[in-house]
Amino acid sequence: xxxxxxxxxxxxxxxxxxxxxxxxxxxxxxxxxxxxxxxxxxxxxxxxxxxxxxxxxxxxxxxxxxxxxxxxxxxxxxxxxxxxxxxxxxxxxxxxxxxxxxxxxxxxxxxxxxxxxxxxxxxxxxxxxxxxxxxxxxxxxxxxxxxxxxxxxxxxxxxxxxxxxxxxxxxxxxxxxxxxxxxxxxxxxxxxxxxxxxxxxxxxxxxxxxxxxxxxxxxxxxxxxxxxxxxxxxxxxxxxxxxxxxxxxxxxxxxxxxxxxxxxxxxxxxxxxxxxxxxxxxxxxxxxxxxxxxxxxxxxxxxxxxxxxxxxxxxxxxxxxxxxxxxxxxxxxxxxxxxxxxxxxxxxxxxxxxxxxxxxxxxxxxxxxxxxxxxxxxxxxxxxxxxxxxxxxxxxxxxxxxxxxxxxxxxxxxxxx
Amino acid sequence: xxxxxxxxxxxxxxxxxxxxxxxxxxxxxxxxxxxxxxxxxxxxxxxxxxxxxxxxxxxxxxxxxxxxxxxxxxxxxxxxxxxxxxxxxxxxxxxxxxxxxxxxxxxxxxxxxxxxxxxxxxxxxxxxxxxxxxxxxxxxxxxxxxxxxxxxxxxxxxxxxxxxxxxxxxxxxxxxxxxxxxxxxxxxxxxxxxxxxxxxxxxxxxxxxxxxxxxxxxxxxxxxxxxxxxxxxxxxxxxxxxxxxxxxxxxxxxxxxxxxxxxxxxxxxxxxxxxxxxxxxxxxxxxxxxxxxxxxxxxxxxxxxxxxxxxxxxxxxxxxxxxxxxxxxxxxxxxxxxxxxxxxxxxxxxxxxxxxxxxxxxxxxxxxxxxxxxxxxxxxxxxxxxxxxxxxxxxxxxxxxxxxxxxxxxxxxxxxxxxxxxxxxxxxxxxxxxxxxxxxxxxxxxxxxxxxxxxxxxxxxxxxxxxxxxxxxxxxxxxxxxxxxxxxxxxxxx
Numbered sequence: 001x002x003x004x005x006x007x008x009x010x011x012x013x014x015x016x017x018x019x020x021x022x023x024x025x026x027x028x029x030x031x032x033x034x035x036x037x038x039x040x041x042x043x044x045x046x047x048x049x050x051x052x053x054x055x056x057x058x059x060x061x062x063x064x065x066x067x068x069x070x071x072x073x074x075x076x077x078x079x080x081x082x083x084x085x086x087x088x089x090x091x092x093x094x095x096x097x098x099x100x101x102x103x104x105x106x107x108x109x110x111x112x113x114x115x116x117x118x119x120x121x122x123x124x125x126x127x128x129x130x131x132x133x134x135x136x137x138x139x140x141x142x143x144x145x146x147x148x149x150x151x152x153x154x155x156x157x158x159x160x161x162x163x164x165x166x167x168x169x170x171x172x173x174x175x176x177x178x179x180x181x182x183x184x185x186x187x188x189x190x191x192x193x194x195x196x197x198x199x200x201x202x203x204x205x206x207x208x209x210x211x212x213x214x215x216x217x218x219x220x221x222x223x224x225x226x227x228x229x230x231x232x233x234x235x236x237x238x239x240x241x242x243x244x245x246x247x248x249x250x251x252x253x254x255x256x257x258x259x260x261x262x263x264x265x266x267x268x269x270x271x272x273x274x275x276x277x278x279x280x281x282x283x284x285x286x287x288x289x290x291x292x293x294x295x296x297x298x299x300x301x302x303x304x305x306x307x308x309x310x311x312x313x314x315x316x317x318x319x320x321x322x323x324x325x326x327x328x329x330x331x332x333x334x335x336x337x338x339x340x341x342x343x344x345x346x347x348x349x350x351x352x353x354x355x356x357x358x359x360x361x362x363x364x365x366x367x368x369x370x371x372x373x374x375x376x377x378x379x380x381x382x383x384x385x386x387x388x389x390x391x392x393x394x395x396x397x398x399x400x401x402x403x404x405x406x407x408x409x410x411x412x413x414x415x416x417x
Numbered sequence: 418x419x420x421x422x423x424x425x426x427x428x429x430x431x432x433x434x435x436x437x438x439x440x441x442x443x444x445x446x447x448x449x450x451x452x453x454x455x456x457x458x459x460x461x462x463x464x465x466x467x468x469x470x471x472x473x474x475x476x477x478x479x480x481x482x483x484x485x486x487x488x489x490x491x492x493x494x495x496x497x498x499x500x501x502x503x504x505x506x507x508x509x510x511x512x513x514x515x516x517x518x519x520x521x522x523x524x525x526x527x528x529x530x531x532x533x534x535x536x537x538x539x540x541x542x543x544x545x546x547x548x549x550x551x552x553x554x555x556x557x558x559x560x561x562x563x564x565x566x567x568x569x570x571x572x573x574x575x576x577x578x579x580x581x582x583x584x585x586x587x588x589x590x591x592x593x594x595x596x597x598x599x600x601x602x603x604x605x606x607x608x609x610x611x612x613x614x615x616x617x618x619x620x621x622x623x624x625x626x627x628x629x630x631x632x633x634x635x636x637x638x639x640x641x642x643x644x645x646x647x648x649x650x651x652x653x654x655x656x657x658x659x660x661x662x663x664x665x666x667x668x669x670x671x672x673x674x675x676x677x678x679x680x681x682x683x684x685x686x687x688x689x690x691x692x693x694x695x696x697x698x699x700x701x702x703x704x705x706x707x708x709x710x711x712x713x714x715x716x717x718x719x720x721x722x723x724x725x726x727x728x729x730x731x732x733x734x735x736x737x738x739x740x741x742x743x744x745x746x747x748x749x750x751x752x753x754x755x756x757x758x759x760x761x762x763x764x765x766x767x768x769x770x771x772x773x774x775x776x777x778x779x780x781x782x783x784x785x786x787x788x789x790x791x792x793x794x795x796x797x798x799x800x801x802x803x804x805x806x807x808x809x810x811x812x813x814x815x816x817x818x819x820x821x822x823x824x825x826x827x828x829x830x831x832x833x834x835x836x837x838x839x840x841x842x843x844x845x846x847x848x849x850x851x852x853x854x855x856x857x858x859x860x861x862x863x864x865x866x867x868x869x870x871x872x873x874x875x876x877x878x879x880x881x882x883x884x885x886x887x888x889x890x891x892x893x894x895x896x897x898x899x900x901x902x903x904x905x906x907x908x909x910x911x
Contacts, residue, residue: 001465001764002815026760027465029504033544033568042542043447043476044458044503053458067454084567086693087760092439289548344550 001025006061010239013030014097015059021094022056024087024260025049031081031091036349036367037039037074042249045071048081049093057099058105067250069103069106072099074363076356077217078317078349083324092322103219111209119355120220156184156403157393160410163411172246172288175231175254176377180388187250187388190410191285195248197299197413198292207234212379216264217354228261239277250406251355252319252387258282259323266416284319285406286328286386289416300336306336306417312380313405314371314394316387317349329386329405336412341378350385368397376400384408424469425850425884426892429515431495433472436517438495440475443485450474450524451535459518462503462510463565467850471498471512472578476520480600480636483519488604490517496883497602499630501542501573504565506756506768507849509577509629513883521572528637535642536595536612541572541635542881545579548640557642560587562755563845572635577628580845582752585803586796589845591626595780599625599633601602602876626872629847630882632875636896646711649677651745652724653703654733661681662704663779665731666802669708670775672727674720675878679803680752683782685868686797686810690758696751697744699735706802707752709745746811753838755799755809763795763812767824770846770910771835775805784834786810792827794820806844807835833858848886856886857893858900865893 002024009015032038032168038047045054054071054085059066072095078229081091095115108116122128137154169382174188181188192202212227238244249255319325330340351357351367372394375383383398385391385403395402419507440449450456451473460468472764473494477483490497496516497610510519524540527548531537545566549558562581563569569579573589575597587593596610610622623630656662662681667870669679682690691698698705706728725736735872739745751758759766773781787798793814809831813824832842832855842848842855850891856865868887872879888896 004816024760026757026758026766027461028463028565028760029502029568030565030757031547031568032502038522042520042525044520044522045450045455050458054454057454057457062457065452065454068450086754086757088693367525403468 001027002355008192009059010119012171017249018059018094019099021090024359025052025089025286026087028084028095030084031415034054034080034084036076037363040363040366051075052094055094058098058101064105065106066106069102072102073204074360076353078353079321080317080347083321099219108207120218120223129179149346153392154183155391157407159185160189162189162192166196168199168201171244172200172202172248173235173244174202174204174248174250176204177251177254177388178214180251181278183392184388185403186407187404190407193251194406194410194413198295205234211254211257213253213352225265228265229271232271232278235278245289246281246329247278247404248283248285248288250285251286252316252323253389255282255284256318256322284325286325290331299413302411305412307412309338309382310341310380312341312343312375312378312383314350314375314383314385314390315346316385316390333408335407336409338408341380344374350390350394352389354389357393365410368393369372372397373392426889427883429496430674431493431515436473436493436495438833439489440563444475444482446476448476449480460512462505462508464506464851467480467508467511469512469514472515472520473520473783474520477659477793478525483634483636484600484604486519487602487897491880492604494878498771498882499634501570504569505573505577506845509847509885511850523566531559536600536639537642538639539571540637542570545569545571545574552642556645558645559640560643561590561593564756571638571640575638576628577629580829581692582680582801585679586675586677587643588695591623594638595641596637596639596871597622597625598637599635601633602880612639629849629886631872631886638790648714648717649709649711650717650721651707651709651748652721652728652738653737653748654706654728655699655735656704657734659704659782661732662706663782665706665728667775668727668731669724674723676803677711679709680707681800682752682755682804683798685795686799688753689762689797690751690755693752693758693761695752696747698751709746727782733875754769760796761811767811767813769807769809769831770827770843771832771840772778772836772844773838773840777838778802785831788827788830791825794824794827797850802894805840817846829855851883853885853888855895856888856890861894862890865890
């Protein structure tokens with residue numbers, strides 16, 4: 001595509017990167033077909049190709065208003081378009097660059113800024129988030145509908161204890177996460193039990209809580225980098241002493257972000273190398289299990305727990321589009337004897353998308369209902385996913401339980417002795 | 418070729434303020450775009466070389482709103498350009514600077530699917546692939562499969578009479594559509610064809626297919642659904658010599674085989690696609706052929722045997738047959754992603770769409786090679802070889818002054834050569850804005866004048882997609898004179 005970037009940006013690193021991305025787009029429009037918002041709204045401006053054009057205009061120095069802001073805000077950053085794009089357009093990077101410029105150009109209302117401030121300050125801090133959710137859940141019946149809908153629902157199974165005295169030679173570290181310990185505490189516990197049976201000791205490191213993704217996507221870049229440095233500081237001694245084999249991500253949203261630590265902190269001389277090393281050691285829990293397939297199969301073969309339950313799996317965008325991990329969880333569940341029901345349009349986002357369900361409640365609700373209809377079409381008895389955001393968002397509209405898939409593997413292995 | 422800016426000859430004087438206020442009265446607030454900021458992303462379709470800011474963009478949500486928009490545009494003498502998914506490669510949906518772009522993307526309901534009659538009634542904004550997905554539970558699919566089928570709409574397919582890699586056996590859009598409901602520029606409903614196989618009078622259904630938005634706006638389509646073959650397998654053959662690959666195509670057809678698809682890609686196209694799709698293409702080949710057979714397992718086994726025998730005899734250096742459905746789809750995935758994948762090698766490309774008699778394939782490829790050197794521009798070749806439909810992808814960089822003009826001249830040379838080989842300037846992408854002047858290469862002045870009369874029978878004021886499809890007679894004269902002047906030095910004379 002022809003480009004003429006404006007003076008304010010063309011000679012900057014971001015400008016050069018944006019120019020390269022813009023020029024890789026040939027405007028074929030394939031991306032619109034798999035874009036969740038284009039499918040809902042049918043306006044070029046609400047699809048990737050139109051958004052690329054909106055960003056291009058802004059970077060070429062054209063006037064920009066809250067109209068561009070509206071359409072860029074509506075983007076879920078699900079990156080379904082990148083999976084579809086045959087030209088290899090790195091859309092999410094262009095969007096990040098575009099959104100950053102736009103934040104300077106088009107001011108937001110006081111209310112919008114206040115909401116954003118609350119999200120960036122409260123969600124990443126379990127000591128604020130946990131009591132807030134408890135209060136919200138307690139008073140939900142008294143809250144007006146708009147507010148009541150915003151109180152996250154707990155999801156997943158009841159918290160079972162972590163394995164006691166797991167002292168294997170192989171050690172991995174799980175990220176505790178920010179909202180996950182409050183909303184789905186069984187996820188990491190189940191992961192620890194499964195890995196324990198596979199001969200791996202899993203633990204969490206105090207001090208490593210929020211991975212930084214949340215604030216990174218709320219345009220609080222510096223605060224996000226602080227979160228990231230905090231995680232790195234907590235983990236680095238274990239990397240240096242060679243005690244840890246991998247960092248295990250049980251929320252694909254966090255996994256996606258930790259995997260780009262190296263890129264995001266590339267210009268921070270004190271952290272760049274550490275960040276890149278930690279990104280290298282990061283694995284989604286599905287990858288860890290897939291790597292232990294032999295031992296897992298032996299365990300499953302000796303399990304007395306029957307399988308056969310009908311399961312619908314929702315692959316989070318951060319798993320299938322950003323980390324490009326496809327078919328791995330499905331294969332693990334099938335190996336464990338679960339019956340996977342077919343799900344239409346598996347590439348579509350559920351509408352959770354970080355804080356999207358809060359900032360764009362109408363679209364998020366439509367996407368959630370569409371996703372739930374697709375997930376339940378095959379009459380499953382349980383829905384599973386791989387990311388805390390998707391899990392609680394789907395649960396908020398579902399009468400069926402929505403769980404992390406690792407809990408199902410854990411339950412199958414409970415029959416092993 | 419039209420002028421480098423692609424600006425239409427005919428301009429219209431439209432009272433924009435009145436048009437806006439009247440359209441606002443019939444459309445929801447979000448369904449009318451009037452600011453440059455919002456309209457700019459609508460300034461082109463898949464042919465990015467030509468871009469015009471439209472006067473307005475309307476996004477009607479149902480047929481009644483579409484009708485109302487047309488009535489108002491007609492009353493105010495404003496041009497109307499219909500737009501589907503804007504994946505077209507000939508500029509059929511390029512806006513007119515004085516006109517309204519009417520996007521039909523919101524009209525995306527599958528109105529009815531009748532598995533017994535094997536038909537589906539769909540709105541124009543339904544994606545091609547969505548029809549097949551909806552029909553899949555009944556063992557049916559919609560046969561025409563343009564490479565952009567993931568995104569392109571049925572309305573656009575009808576307007577362009579789109580083809581696809583399987584149209585050699587299953588026909589173009591026109592052969593798979595039973596009925597089209599359209600709206601005239603006056604906003605009146607007009608029906609073309611019916612559920613019956615034939616109807617009294619002229620076959621106007623064939624006329625609306627490929628009419629490129631010049632005659633009516635398409636508002637509903639009844640498509641024919643085809644039973645999915647029990648089995649399909651594809652042969653993938655490598656050739657060390659492009660000429661041998663071209664000859665193999667002629668031999669396959671000559672042997673009386675009608676493959677479900679017969680495609681060819683040259684080395685540049687293979688190298689663009691393979692790193693992205695990992696389709697398993699032979700990176701050492703100068704050209705590859707994809708030759709598909711479908712039917713019952715017995716038919717397929719027999720036909721694949723005949724195909725491989727012919728291909729072997731034609732001097733293929735390697736032959737593989739897909740062993741399962743996943744592998745077959747993988748082999749096709751590369752071909753389907755070929756155009757945008759070329760986008761990885763170049764910032765911009767022009768995709769040509771000429772057809773030639775199959776026997777000239779090899780000759781044509783060589784001529785394109787010479788032209789590529791002459792113009793100093795790379796060219797990757799992807800062909801619907803079975804029906805002689807060429808898709809040379811001319812690579813250029815729009816940021817470099819003069820490159821677009823050179824690419825356009827290169828393309829015009831290829832199409833003129835196609836006509837001289839006894840072919841046509843377009844196989845399936847339509848004439849649009851891109852090839853409007855080349856119509857004069859293909860048709861006589863009297864024929865062009867007849868086209869204008871046909872257009873006037875539907876749209877007397879010439880408001881539907883003006884400047885596309887048919888050149889003005891004045892432009893034809895200019896073109897013929899210019900060509901006469903250049904004829905002596907024309908490249909690749911057949």
